[in-house]
Amino acid sequence: MKKLLVLGASRLQIPILKKAKEMGIYTIAVDWDSLAPGKSEADEFHQISTNDVKKLHLFAKELMIDGIITNSDFPMRTVSVISRELRLNAISPISALLTTNKLLLREVLHESGITGPKFAKVSSISDVFFKSEELGFPFILKPVDSSASRGVYLIQNHQGIEYAYEKAIQYAKNKILIAEEYISGxxxxxxxxxxxxxxxxxxxxxxxxxxxxxxxxxxxxxxxxxxxxxxxxxxxxxxxxxxxxxxxxxxxxxxxxxxxxxxxxxxxxxxxxxxxxxxxxxxxxxxxxxxxxxxxxxxxxxxxxxxxxNRAACIGFMVAPPGILQKIEGLPSEASPELVRMELFVKEGQSINSLRSSLDRLGYILVEGSSNEEVKNKIENLSAGIKFHVTELNGG
CATH class of the missing domain: 3.30.470.20 (ATP-grasp fold, B domain)
Known part of the structure; x- marks a missing residue:
C-alpha cells in the first residue's frame, strides 16, 4: 500500500487524511500535539513537530513514504526540503520560503512588477513611526510569519501605532513586522x-x-x-x-x-x-x-x-461580543433543507474572546444553491434567529 506522510493533524489536515484513505492510501500523520483532532483519522500517528526537518527527514526515509503533504503554512518548508531529498512531488524550497515569509513575498512580487501595496520592513516602534510618513495613513501592520489574521492591525493615525505594534509583535516569531499600504476595495x-x-x-x-x-x-x-x-x-x-x-x-x-x-x-x-x-x-x-x-x-x-x-455555495461564520456564553438560541435545525452543514466551536459556559482572528469565531453555516444571490439569502435567513447570550467579563 502506498504511504502518505501528512504534516500536522489539526482540523486543517482532516480533509486530506480522509480523502487519502478514500483513495486507498496509508496515512501517517505527525503533530507536536498528542491530542490533535486529526490523530484518529490517520492510520498511524507520531508526536513530532512539523518544523523538525532533520527528525522528519530521517523518519520519512525510514518509512519509505511515497508522498508528503501539508495544509499549513510553515510546515510547507519542511515538505519542500524532504520532498527534494527523497525526490517526491512538491514545490521547491525557495518557493516555500518565499511564500511563507510576507516580506520576501512582497519583495519578489514588487521586483517582478506585480501590483500590490507599498510596504516596509519594521522591527521597532520607531521604525513604524518613520515608515508611516512614507506609507501614509491608514496602513496595515502585521508579522511576516503569522497566519489566520493573527497580529494584523489597521493603523489610522500616529496615536494607534504603539498599541498596534505591541499587539502585532506578540505574534511575530522572529520579531519582524511588515507595514503595508492599506488597499481599499x-x-x-x-x-x-x-x-x-x-x-x-x-x-x-x-x-x-x-x-x-x-x-x-x-x-x-x-x-x-x-x-x-x-x-x-x-x-x-x-x-x-x-x-x-x-x-x-x-x-x-x-x-x-x-x-x-x-x-x-x-x-x-x-x-x-x-x-x-x-x-x-x-x-x-x-x-x-x-x-x-x-x-x-x-x-x-x-x-x-x-x-x-455552475452552482453557488456560501459559508457564514458566527460571532458574538466577548464574555461568558450563557445560552445559545435559535440555531437552525440540522434537518433544514436549506442547510448543507452547521458546526459550533463553543459551548454554553465557555469564555468568548474579542474577534481578533479566525480562531475567535464561534461556528459556521454552510449552504449551496443556484446563484450568488440565493445562497446569500439562505445564510441571512438561517442566521437571523441565532442569538448568543453573553455576560460581559467585567459584569457590565
Missing part, C-alpha cells in the same frame, strides 16, 4: 492548481470580513460577484504571481483586492484555501475536488478531471 480569494508548470484557475471567492482593525473573515461566497473583465484581470494577476514565485506542483490559495485603480495581490500561498473554501465551497459550486488532486499531486498520480458545475 472588494476582497476576493482565488484557488488554483499548478501542475507541470501549467496553472488552472479553479474558483474566485467573494470575501466578507469584520473590517478594521483586524479584518477577520466572516463569510465566503462562490461565485464571486465580478465582471468578466475583473475576472480576467484577477486570473492574469494570479498566473503572474505564481510564475514570479516559481510555484509548481502545488495548489495555490491567493487573496486579492479590486478597486477602480486595478487588481492588487495581497497574499498567496501554496496550500488549500482555509475556511472550508477548498474542501466544501469549491466542490459544491464548481464540482472540482481540489483536495483529491492535491493528494494525487503529492503522490505523483495523474491529475483527475471533474464534471463542471
Amino acid at each position: 472588494r476582497e476576493f480569494s482565488v484557488e488554483s492548481i499548478t501542475y507541470e508548470n501549467n496553472t488552472d484557475i479553479i474558483a474566485i471567492t467573494e470575501k466578507i470580513t469584520s473590517g478594521p482593525p483586524n479584518f477577520v473573515e466572516t463569510g465566503h461566497i462562490i461565485p464571486a460577484n465580478i465582471t468578466l473583465s475583473e475576472g480576467e484581470s484577477i486570473n492574469e494577476l494570479i498566473r503572474s504571481s505564481i510564475n514570479a514565485l516559481g510555484i509548481n506542483n502545488a495548489i495555490t490559495h491567493a487573496e486579492v483586492k479590486v478597486n477602480p485603480e486595478g487588481c492588487f495581490i495581497i497574499e498567496i500561498g501554496p496550500r488549500l484555501g482555509g475556511d472550508y473554501i477548498s474542501t466544501d465551497l469549491v466542490p459544491l459550486a464548481t464540482g472540482y475536488d481540489l483536495v483529491e488532486n492535491a493528494v494525487r499531486m503529492a503522490m505523483n498520480y495523474e491529475m483527475r478531471s471533474f464534471p463542471k458545475l
Whole structure:
C-alpha cells in the first residue's frame, strides 16, 4: 500500500487524511500535539513537530513514504526540503520560503512588477513611526510569519501605532513586522492548481470580513460577484504571481483586492484555501475536488478531471461580543433543507474572546444553491434567529 506522510493533524489536515484513505492510501500523520483532532483519522500517528526537518527527514526515509503533504503554512518548508531529498512531488524550497515569509513575498512580487501595496520592513516602534510618513495613513501592520489574521492591525493615525505594534509583535516569531499600504476595495480569494508548470484557475471567492482593525473573515461566497473583465484581470494577476514565485506542483490559495485603480495581490500561498473554501465551497459550486488532486499531486498520480458545475455555495461564520456564553438560541435545525452543514466551536459556559482572528469565531453555516444571490439569502435567513447570550467579563 502506498504511504502518505501528512504534516500536522489539526482540523486543517482532516480533509486530506480522509480523502487519502478514500483513495486507498496509508496515512501517517505527525503533530507536536498528542491530542490533535486529526490523530484518529490517520492510520498511524507520531508526536513530532512539523518544523523538525532533520527528525522528519530521517523518519520519512525510514518509512519509505511515497508522498508528503501539508495544509499549513510553515510546515510547507519542511515538505519542500524532504520532498527534494527523497525526490517526491512538491514545490521547491525557495518557493516555500518565499511564500511563507510576507516580506520576501512582497519583495519578489514588487521586483517582478506585480501590483500590490507599498510596504516596509519594521522591527521597532520607531521604525513604524518613520515608515508611516512614507506609507501614509491608514496602513496595515502585521508579522511576516503569522497566519489566520493573527497580529494584523489597521493603523489610522500616529496615536494607534504603539498599541498596534505591541499587539502585532506578540505574534511575530522572529520579531519582524511588515507595514503595508492599506488597499481599499472588494476582497476576493482565488484557488488554483499548478501542475507541470501549467496553472488552472479553479474558483474566485467573494470575501466578507469584520473590517478594521483586524479584518477577520466572516463569510465566503462562490461565485464571486465580478465582471468578466475583473475576472480576467484577477486570473492574469494570479498566473503572474505564481510564475514570479516559481510555484509548481502545488495548489495555490491567493487573496486579492479590486478597486477602480486595478487588481492588487495581497497574499498567496501554496496550500488549500482555509475556511472550508477548498474542501466544501469549491466542490459544491464548481464540482472540482481540489483536495483529491492535491493528494494525487503529492503522490505523483495523474491529475483527475471533474464534471463542471455552475452552482453557488456560501459559508457564514458566527460571532458574538466577548464574555461568558450563557445560552445559545435559535440555531437552525440540522434537518433544514436549506442547510448543507452547521458546526459550533463553543459551548454554553465557555469564555468568548474579542474577534481578533479566525480562531475567535464561534461556528459556521454552510449552504449551496443556484446563484450568488440565493445562497446569500439562505445564510441571512438561517442566521437571523441565532442569538448568543453573553455576560460581559467585567459584569457590565
